[in-house]
Amino acid sequence: MKLLFLLVLLGTVTAKVQDLSGKMFTFPQQTNSAHVKMSLANQCYQAVTVCHRSVTDLKRDHALFSVSTPSHDNSFLVFWNNGVQEMQTYVKTAVVGYGGWDYKSNKWHSICTTWDSVTGLGQMWFDGVPSIRKFIRSGESITGQAIVILGQEQDKHGGGFDINQSFVGMMSDVHMWDYILSPCEIQNYMENLHFTPGNVLNWNALDFDISGHVLIENKTVVCQLQNIRVGA
Numbered sequence: 426m427k428l429l430f431l432l433v434l435l436g437t438v439t440a441k442v443q444d445l446s447g448k449m450f451t452f453p454q455q456t457n458s459a460h461v462k463m464s465l466a467n468q469c470y471q472a473v474t475v476c477h478r479s480v481t482d483l484k485r486d487h488a489l490f491s492v493s494t495p496s497h498d499n500s501f502l503v504f505w506n507n508g509v510q511e512m513q514t515y516v517k518t519a520v521v522g523y524g525g526w527d528y529k530s531n532k533w534h535s536i537c538t539t540w541d542s543v544t545g546l547g548q549m550w551f552d553g554v555p556s557i558r559k560f561i562r563s564g565e566s567i568t569g570q571a572i573v574i575l576g577q578e579q580d581k582h583g584g585g586f587d588i589n590q591s592f593v594g595m596m597s598d599v600h601m602w603d604y605i606l607s608p609c610e611i612q613n614y615m616e617n618l619h620f621t622p623g624n625v626l627n628w629n630a631l632d633f634d635i636s637g638h639v640l641i642e643n644k645t646v647v648c649q650l651q652n653i654r655v656g657a
Contacts, residue, residue, distance in 0.1 A: 442632045449597035451640040452576045457588035459637030460576040470567040474606040476537040481594030482530040488578035494569035519562040523549045553615040601626035
């Protein structure tokens with residue numbers, strides 16, 4: 426593991442199928458280059474569910490999960506728009522925002538995002554609370570060789586990164602499914618209970634490449650100290 430950390434600091438690392446249980450990606454600085462990349466085998470998605478946990482102190486726009494295909498930079502994008510204080514979902518050229526979330530700095534948040542091409546409906550779950558369902562786009566699947574990027578927003582297929590949209594913080598438990606996860610399964614994910622791992626991206630068996638200054642670390646845990654009373 427020490428060797429892996431050293432290689433991450435020096436440049437690009439190809440890490441084939443790792444179990445990242447109890448781990449997190451740390452993006453320690455604002456940059457237009459550092460990122461984690463995953464290429465998807467399937468080339469047609471009629472539905473999508475993406476879940477992840479993240480923590481940041483950014484007070485600006487930033488990307489949380491970016492999928493591009495050769496025909497659309499934002500084939501599927503989860504994005505925090507700081508100007509309007511909304512979590513947004515992009516599907517190709519369409520976008521909807523989900524407002525009212527208490528997106529606190531320096532606090533871990535669990536976020537799941539869904540979209541179904543048949544109905545066109547999307548939904549977001551934030552720390553266990555579901556949003557209303559909103560229409561995004563219908564009648565079209567996400568097709569073509571998809572590239573997933575963590576840490577940056579793609580303005581072209583696999584690149585075109587903007588430093589002012591980069592993610593700084595920690596991210597963990599990233600899963601992606603090619604169907605709409607049931608509310609019970611999403612709630613199980615939110616509460617760290619048993620759930621069906623992603624069949625597209627599985628944090629417990631993740632195939633990824635790291636470029637730039639991104640670390641793999643043990644996920645931070647806050648210790649609970651008990652008050653011990655001594656004497657009468």
